[in-house]
Amino acid sequence: MNDILGDWKRTHYCGHLNAEHIGREVCLMGWVQRRRDHGGLIFIDLRDREGIVQLALDPDRDPEAHQKADRVRGEFVVAIKGEVSRRPDGTLNPKMKTGEVEIEVRELRILNSAKTPPFMIDEFSEVAENTRLKYRYLDLRRPALQRTLMLRHQVTRIVRDYFSGEGFLELETPFLTKSTPEGARDYLVPSRVNQGTFYALPQSPQLFKQILMVSGFDRYMQIVKCFRDEDLRADRQPEFTQIDCEMSFVDRDEVLSVMEAMIARVFREAIGVEVPLPMPRMTYAEAVGRFGVDNPDLRFAMELVDISEIVSNSGFKVFSDAVQGGGLVKAMNIKGGATLSRKDLDDLGEFVKIYGAKGLAWVKVNADGWQSPIIKFFSADEVAGIAQALSAEVGDLLVFVADTFRIVNDALGRLRGHLGHKLGLIDKGAYKFVWVTDFPLLEWDGETRRHVAVHHPFTAPMDEDVTLLDTDPGKARAKAYDLVLNGSEIGGGSIRIHDRAVQSKMFELMGIGDEEASIKFGFLLEALEFGAPPHGGIAFGLDRLTMILADTDSIRDVIAFPKTQKATCLMSEAPGEVDDKQLRELGIKLVTRPK
Known part of the structure; x- marks a missing residue:
């Protein structure tokens, strides 16, 4: 690559040029969006991640560059040197950021050629989603998708800046952990070193972030991948990203105050929308009573x-x-x-x-x-x-x-x-937030004949409802809370149980005996006996939040390399088969091979 570029250094992104740069020498690199031959003059629209700028190639100015331009086709990768000039009167394009200027090209290098792509790389082409996902590297060149993923980057930057300023530490938790199936199915990873045993990819860092609170880190956050082997919908993926948080020595009001200020900052800095604070609150009973669901759309x-x-x-x-x-x-x-x-x-x-x-x-x-x-x-x-x-x-x-x-x-x-x-x-332009609180702690599962946790088994009951765990557990309310935006739950959390006896009682009500609890959650139960502080937290769905900010209907539009609704990657063809040698090393024998 160095031989191709030589001493050429890019000076600007295409989309950054405007009237202030007129008369300036520039070196640009990117992809050819389209080429137009006007019977002598050749015009090329050059595209990079920041936008498109028009190149003008005059055979009288540089015959060699003009000859090369004659060979250029869509999606060729080129580099040019030239001078920024004002477009001639009548040719200005107010719809483009660079619509006042063009580049008078003096040198052009073809860095790579390209086959004709299976679809146009522009804003307006209607392309079947399966085709887009198969050629995702081309789909990702489309300006709309690039803007969405750059918005996602901005959201993660804002989130990290906010939490750092609030005293949170970004700490990593394990990806290879233990299977504790309660709800969605785990993705299992076989162990070669310990044959016959399996890791699980985390559905949430829940247990580890609670351990971090027991360990005295006080405020934790992480932008973390999580995994659930479940049936998919437009807003679900087998692997997804959470903004995960936990705080010590807090009550529910403090958690909600810190988190809604973070969301307000994201909206202000990412899309220029001011979110009124404090956000309204509504109990679970009121939400279901008035709207039938616990994630009401208040628009x-x-x-x-x-x-x-x-x-x-x-x-x-x-x-x-x-x-x-x-x-x-x-x-x-x-x-x-x-x-x-x-x-x-x-x-x-x-x-x-x-x-x-x-x-x-x-x-x-x-x-x-x-x-x-x-x-x-x-x-x-x-x-x-x-x-x-x-x-x-x-x-x-x-x-x-x-x-x-x-x-x-x-x-x-x-x-x-x-x-x-x-x-x-x-109202499509509205953003209506509401905290939904006071969820039921447990609900009865008639099929398994036991109680199940409405959120998860580590959620604390309301102080005044603790005695109901012995008398009428179905009426106990939880110190749980969801943040709902325009009818979508974008975050959910709770104050956690920090007392070993209460946690054991929860497991008992869920039909998890002492032995099973010890096997699945023993390290947490033991940690709770060594001075666990009151603590609570929340996790926000980064993918879903970005989807709303970007005003798109599919979560696949805000993930660089998403899976289909059958949990497959059409580009890399994952999941795929592995050879018998790998299976033998893992101590695994397939009952049948996929057709």
């Missing part, structure tokens, strides 16, 4: 209303039976929704069935009265009560779900989010 209204008391003795047995059977009936007013067609309503009914609901009842509020297949079952008082509870007006559509607490809230809450997008109710 639009349309809240859920419990009408169980109004319809508890209704002639419509679907409603009255649900209430009398211990369930509930909730409704939602879709303002102006009376214009939806019967097919639209059928589609909404199919949507709620995804979340366990048996169907969706509806009422159209028309000028001449209510229109609905179920209206004949309601008394005048019930109609009036429902209308008042839902602030029903002419033109509205009222929708209802009757079932168990979980199904009603899940179905209507998800439907609310779906309609927010479908009906254009969301």
Whole structure:
């Protein structure tokens, strides 16, 4: 490479040049975006990570450079020397950062040629995602993707600067650790030295960051890779990055205050948005009561209303039976929704069935009265009560779900989010944050016949609920908190259990006996006996946060080398087979070979 460049040194990035550089000699290097021959003059758009600048090659100025330019094609790698000049009148391009200038080229070197790429490297080409992922090295040249990844870099820089200023230490935790499957599946790594045993890639640094607090480091942070072998969605990846934090001698309010100030700084410095502080808070019970979910999107209204008391003795047995059977009936007013067609309503009914609901009842509020297949079952008082509870007006559509607490809230809450997008109710330029607090500590799993932790088993109960662990553990609330932004959970954490007895009680309630607890978590339990301070922390999803900042719908757009929804890398073709010699060294024999 040194022979090709010789004594040439790049002086500027292409996208940094403007009118202030007119008359200056520059040396640029990059990729050819496009080449245009105007019957003598040749124009080349040269691109690097910072942008595009126009090159002008005149055969009278440098015949040799002009001849080389005639051979250049898209994605050739070139270096040029020349002078920055103002574009001729009528050719300025105000849409480009460099639109006032062009480079009068005196020397050109072709550093490498290129095959014709399978898609155009520009902002506007519609390319199938599988093609983009297969040729990711070309996809990453696209300006939009480069801007997104540079934004990600800015976010990580801001985060590190903030935490350093707040006294946090960035400390690394192990990637090769012990499998403690509780929730998502672990990625396992076989040990060659200790055949028959396995490491696990961490789903979270949780145990180690708690150990760091026991060790007296007081404030820890890490931007860390984590791994979960689970089914994927648009906002999930098998490997993902967390902004991981832990603090000693703190209560919940202090953790939330420090963390929301960090988020506010990220938004201010990364995209120029001021986030009002303090951020609002809402209990889990309020969030589920008003919105059906614990990650409410507050950019639009349309809240859920419990009408169980109004319809508890209704002639419509679907409603009255649900209430009398211990369930509930909730409704939602879709303002102006009376214009939806019967097919639209059928589609909404199919949507709620995804979340366990048996169907969706509806009422159209028309000028001449209510229109609905179920209206004949309601008394005048019930109609009036429902209308008042839902602030029903002419033109509205009222929708209802009757079932168990979980199904009603899940179905209507998800439907609310779906309609927010479908009906254009969301203010796309808004950023609405809310801390959701006071989650249930435990929930009963009917399949395994035991309690499971709502967050994780190291979350502390609320002080006033500790006694409930012995009497009614399902009612105990957790010192847990999630930060929700525009309907997405971007961070979650808790104050941790720092008392050995309470931690052992949690394991007991989850059906984890002393022997199993010792095998899986023995080192933590022992550490808690050596003076563990009160501590708590949180982890933010860096990928998801960047996705929101970049205003993109796919998490794969903010990761340089993402996996597909089948957890494969189309570029490197991972995962792949290994040869028999490697398997023998690991003491592993495959039952079958993949086809």
